[in-house]
Each structure stands twice: as C-alpha cells, then as structure tokens.
Amino acid sequence: MTGFRLGYVPGVTPAKWSRMWTERLPRIPLELVQVSAAEAPELVRRAELDAVLLRLPIDRIGLHAIPLYVEQTVVVVPKDHVITAADEITTDDLADELMLHPEDDVLDWAHPPGRLIEDRPARTADAVELVAMGTGLLVVPQSLARLHHRKDLTYRPLTGVPESQVALSWPEDQTGELVEHLIGIVRGRTVNSSRGPALPKTKAKAKPQPRPAPQKKPRRRR
Known part of the structure; x- marks a missing residue:
C-alpha cells in the first residue's frame, strides 16, 4: 500500500506523532524525511512530500498551514x-x-x-x-x-x-483522508473523535461459548 512522506525541519521531533500514526494506520507506512527550512515549502508544493512540519512564517501560496506550538x-x-x-x-x-x-x-x-x-x-x-x-x-x-x-x-x-511557531503544512488541493488523519494526530484528537475520518474497523473476535455441563444419566431401578 502507498505510504505517506512527512518532512520535518531541524529541531522538530516527530517521533511521538510517528508512533501514533503506526498505531492507528499500521498498514500505511509513514516515511520521515528531514529537510532544510529553506526547501521545506517548495518540496511540498512539488509533491515530493505529502506534508511537512516547519516553522512559520512561510510563503503560503498554494499551501495550508496550521500552527501547532510556539518555541522559546x-x-x-x-x-x-x-x-x-x-x-x-x-x-x-x-x-x-x-x-x-x-x-x-x-x-x-x-x-x-x-x-x-x-x-x-x-x-x-x-x-x-x-x-x-x-x-x-x-x-x-x-x-x-x-x-x-x-x-x-x-x-x-x-x-x-x-518566537518561532512550528506548523503542519500541506498542499491546498491535497487535503485527503491521510492528511486528515495526520491533522488529528498532531492536534491530539483521539481515535474516536468525530472530527476526523473514520478508521477502518477490525472484526471483533467471537468469544468462545462455555460448553454445557454434561447431564447425569438417571439410574435404572433394579
């Protein structure tokens, strides 16, 4: 299955979000790619990355960007x-x-x-x-x-x-389900959040039914 390429600039640590992605979307590989701050926006515009964690401000032409946190x-x-x-x-x-x-x-x-x-x-x-x-x-x-x-x-x-502000950025015309899942992860939404797309459900295993206790045969009268 096609993976998702997430870029990040030096100093930003996406490890926690990567683990959450793996837990929620185990069948879709997340590839982390470190990029320079100067090249990050253009790599997303050229679709060489699906999204990128970068620092604002940037030229937002053709890009969405949601601020995540502020750095001292x-x-x-x-x-x-x-x-x-x-x-x-x-x-x-x-x-x-x-x-x-x-x-x-x-x-x-x-x-x-x-x-x-x-x-x-x-x-x-x-x-x-x-x-x-x-x-x-x-x-x-x-x-x-x-x-x-x-x-x-x-x-x-x-x-x-x-102060610098770290943000998640992706192309304006590429807000698909995988991007929505990533937005939910970086914003701290739970798996059951109604704001994100539904995750594929797994079939619950049927619980084994207890065997009926063997019935005692009635004694024959002599």
Missing part, C-alpha cells in the same frame, strides 16, 4: 560568557554584543538585537561553530540550540524578541 527563543553563548550569570536575557543585554545572523534564520526579525556581523554564515550549524570560536553570539529557537549542543556552549532564554 534563546541566545547561544560560550559557557564562560558574562551573560551566563543571568537566568534570563533581554535585548538590552545584547546591545553591545556582536551577533551572528545566519542566512537560514527562522525568526521573523524586525530589528535583530546587538551589532550584526556583516559576513553572514550560511547555516545555523556554521553560526554555532563561530560562537564556539568567540566570534559572536547567536539567537535561535530553543530546539535548535539543543540540536547543536556542545560542551563548550550554553544558552539562556531571551525576552523581547520574536
């Missing part, structure tokens, strides 16, 4: 940086700091904090390497900070900046 924004710093003395950081704390702004940045900035380094790294992973070298600091969603964890780096929550 953090600043990644060397472990010996003075900022680590605080439990939480504000944008004012970064005013004099050199900041890295990778080209694959997923946050919707109006004015990024700090003094931006003009030479922008291409990827978040490259920016993390530069933080470790002492070149600058980096602001990312918390899941990306965890993904690129290093022993010589840490991070602190950052207030007063945009």
Whole structure:
C-alpha cells in the first residue's frame, strides 16, 4: 500500500506523532524525511512530500498551514560568557554584543538585537561553530540550540524578541483522508473523535461459548 512522506525541519521531533500514526494506520507506512527550512515549502508544493512540519512564517501560496506550538527563543553563548550569570536575557543585554545572523534564520526579525556581523554564515550549524570560536553570539529557537549542543556552549532564554511557531503544512488541493488523519494526530484528537475520518474497523473476535455441563444419566431401578 502507498505510504505517506512527512518532512520535518531541524529541531522538530516527530517521533511521538510517528508512533501514533503506526498505531492507528499500521498498514500505511509513514516515511520521515528531514529537510532544510529553506526547501521545506517548495518540496511540498512539488509533491515530493505529502506534508511537512516547519516553522512559520512561510510563503503560503498554494499551501495550508496550521500552527501547532510556539518555541522559546534563546541566545547561544560560550559557557564562560558574562551573560551566563543571568537566568534570563533581554535585548538590552545584547546591545553591545556582536551577533551572528545566519542566512537560514527562522525568526521573523524586525530589528535583530546587538551589532550584526556583516559576513553572514550560511547555516545555523556554521553560526554555532563561530560562537564556539568567540566570534559572536547567536539567537535561535530553543530546539535548535539543543540540536547543536556542545560542551563548550550554553544558552539562556531571551525576552523581547520574536518566537518561532512550528506548523503542519500541506498542499491546498491535497487535503485527503491521510492528511486528515495526520491533522488529528498532531492536534491530539483521539481515535474516536468525530472530527476526523473514520478508521477502518477490525472484526471483533467471537468469544468462545462455555460448553454445557454434561447431564447425569438417571439410574435404572433394579
């Protein structure tokens, strides 16, 4: 039977939803495909993926997108940086700091904090390497900070900046039953929810009937 290809961007963990899919639709394989944030929307438009878990904002032309949850924004710093003395950081704390702004940045900035380094790294992973070298600091969603964890780096929550929003996206003209099942899973609907399509029913096994107790034969009179 044809499977379902679900893409996901770095930092998003679809394992729980994948397990639920397998429990509810065991005959339809779910293939998980990690993709970059930049290419995710186009892969769905070209039908190379049936749906994708990505971060908003995106160009929604030809796509549906339903927000699922919001990620906390953090600043990644060397472990010996003075900022680590605080439990939480504000944008004012970064005013004099050199900041890295990778080209694959997923946050919707109006004015990024700090003094931006003009030479922008291409990827978040490259920016993390530069933080470790002492070149600058980096602001990312918390899941990306965890993904690129290093022993010589840490991070602190950052207030007063945009948060990233993870969403499920799929083509506007491809909202079939499998997509509806996936929507139900990521939104936490139960199997018996009336809002989703009906799952194929399995025949219940007939319970074995107890055997009748053997009847005693009447004794013959002599």
